[in-house]
Amino acid sequence: MYSSSIFTKVSKIARSLDTGIxxxxxxxxxxxxxxxxxxxxxxxxPTTVTNLSNALIIKPPTVTKTINRLEKLGYVKRVAGKNKKEREIALTDLSREKLGFWNGLVKHYHESLLQSYSAEELRQLESLVDRFLLKVEELEDVTKEKF
Incomplete structure (x- = not known):
């Protein structure tokens, strides 16, 4: 049974999660x-812009812009890649130091969102989300898309 409200709600959840984080x-x-x-x-x-783009399903120019900003902040550096033509992006010591703290903030937020659900409800939710994501990937082949 088709319901556009499901897709509206999924989009709203994604935007709300981004805002909360x-x-x-x-x-x-x-x-x-x-x-x-x-x-x-x-x-x-250490990885390339292309690999990041494919892994995150984000267009390369957007990845490059974010990487440039992270480099200015001192969180990433460009290093020699496997082939001499392509440079790779790696974390700096500063970002490795801070990542645990940032991940802890996000984990706490996620846990607060999920605390009112039973273990069974969380298993069901994860199963449904996994199935939904697989179907989207199957129909759109988004994990193999080259921008």
Missing amino acids: NRRLAPHGIYESQWVMLNAIHDLG
Whole structure:
């Protein structure tokens, strides 16, 4: 059964989560989009703009703009890549130092959002979200899209 309100609500949830995370991170000089990118670099290790773009499903110019800002803040640095033509982006000691604190702020926020749900409700929610995401990826092939 089709209901456009589901999609409206999913979009609203995504925007509200971004806003909530920004409210917690902004006083510490970082924003949700930057935090997401730093975590991706942490998880991937030194990586290219192209790899980040594909991993986060964000267009390369947007990744480059965010990386440039993070570099000015001292949170990332450009290092020699696997081939000499392409430089990779790596975390600095400063960002590694701060990432745990920022992740703790976001974790606390996430936990406060989920505290009123039972373990079973959370399992059901995660299962439904996983299925929904798989379907979106299947239909749109977003994980393989080249911008």
